[in-house]
Amino acid sequence: MRISARTQYALGAMLALAVADRPVHAERIAVTQDIPRRFCDNILLQLRRAGLIRSQRGPDGGYWLARPPGEIALADVIRVTEGAEQALRPFSPAAAPLAAIWDRLRSHENALLSEITLADVIASNGHAHPGREAR
Amino acid sequence: MRISARTQYALGAMLALAVADRPVHAERIAVTQDIPRRFCDNILLQLRRAGLIRSQRGPDGGYWLARPPGEIALADVIRVTEGAEQALRPFSPAAAPLAAIWDRLRSHENALLSEITLADVIASNGHAHPGREAR
DNA sequence: ATTATTCCTACTTGTACAGTAGGAATGATA
DNA sequence: TATCATTCCTACTGTACAAGTAGGAATAAT
Numbered sequence: 001m002r003i004s005a006r007t008q009y010a011l012g013a014m015l016a017l018a019v020a021d022r023p024v025h026a027e028r029i030a031v032t033q034d035i036p037r038r039f040c041d042n043i044l045l046q047l048r049r050a051g052l053i054r055s056q057r058g059p060d061g062g063y064w065l066a067r068p069p070g071e072i073a074l075a076d077v078i079r080v081t082e083g084a085e086q087a088l089r090p091f092s093p094a095a096a097p098l099a100a101i102w103d104r105l106r107s108h109e110n111a112l113l114s115e116i117t118l119a120d121v122i123a124s125n126g127h128a129h130p131g132r133e134a135r
Numbered sequence: 136m137r138i139s140a141r142t143q144y145a146l147g148a149m150l151a152l153a154v155a156d157r158p159v160h161a162e163r164i165a166v167t168q169d170i171p172r173r174f175c176d177n178i179l180l181q182l183r184r185a186g187l188i189r190s191q192r193g194p195d196g197g198y199w200l201a202r203p204p205g206e207i208a209l210a211d212v213i214r215v216t217e218g219a220e221q222a223l224r225p226f227s228p229a230a231a232p233l234a235a236i237w238d239r240l241r242s243h244e245n246a247l248l249s250e251i252t253l254a255d256v257i258a259s260n261g262h263a264h265p266g267r268e269a270r
Numbered sequence: 271a272t273t274a275t276t277c278c279t280a281c282t283t284g285t286a287c288a289g290t291a292g293g294a295a296t297g298a299t300a
Numbered sequence: 301t302a303t304c305a306t307t308c309c310t311a312c313t314g315t316a317c318a319a320g321t322a323g324g325a326a327t328a329a330t
Binding site for chain 3: 004005006036038039042056057058059060061
């Protein structure tokens with residue numbers, strides 16, 4: 001369960017947008033989420049290209065979610081920032097059965113992260129067990 | 136679910152030792168598991184220092200498991216080669232609930248890998264669903 | 271003695287992550 | 301039309317860690 005700074009920042013930014021009811025400046029996101037200013041730009045750009053957020057330029061511009069928070073899963077965000085995981089080297093015959101185990105782990109992880117949305121995370125802020133209840 | 140080459144090699148080596156009934160040379164492990172020769176040495180040394188395998192020097196020396204394959208979990212091996220995972224950076228308040236989710240993922244992963252032993256992996260070689268049955 | 275092996279430290283190299291630089295494009299406001 | 305604040309874009313740099321290598325010392329069998 002490797003989690004890059006980029007991904008963590010991206011999730012923070014998405015959550016910041018999810019709680020806002022109007023466009024938010026990159027500057028504001030950078031400050032509240034404690035993301036280096038230019039790196040924040042960088043990440044927001046990537047999220048926009050992936051279609052997760054939208055933007056408006058110029059003064060009074062900013063960023064907002066492309067879909068409601070309940071329709072954006074954590075996995076959607078992570079897929080963007082982590083990119084394609086590089087294929088691991090082929091298994092030796094003796095280690096071949098490990099492939100099935102890795103698959104199980106990956107699919108469980110994927111299932112959980114696909115199930116939990118930004119809305120779930122926000123709702124869990126202070127309550128018990130996030131993402132356990134249906135949405 | 137990041138898996139380094141080192142870890143994959145280590146698991147291959149452990150499985151190779153698990154199926155052998157006598158000490159095995161590093162050379163032989165390197166060849167059968169397709170591990171660069173000196174890197175193989177390197178990894179075996181680490182496994183020995185961690186107490187997972189034992190060794191004997193000189194001609195007719197080699198390596199063997201310190202415990203029976205049914206008593207060595209995949210997690211035991213992985214813990215050695217991956218070392219302590221470095222702490223991730225602190226969460227912003229908005230992203231704080233993610234910590235609980237990461238925890239759930241980590242503990243599930245850990246549970247599964249602690250449950251499956253080398254013996255399980257070997258037994259699953261060709262059969263269905265590895266690690267599903269009790270040991 | 272010789273030889274085959276493990277053992278040990280330290281080094282080199284490659285790659286991916288984290289973050290930065292410089293400036294162009296856009297849009298609101300006056 | 302000028303100004304200014306913002307997003308947008310490519311490319312670059314520094315650093316840390318992973319992957320793998322080098323050279324040789326210690327040990328044990330013959």
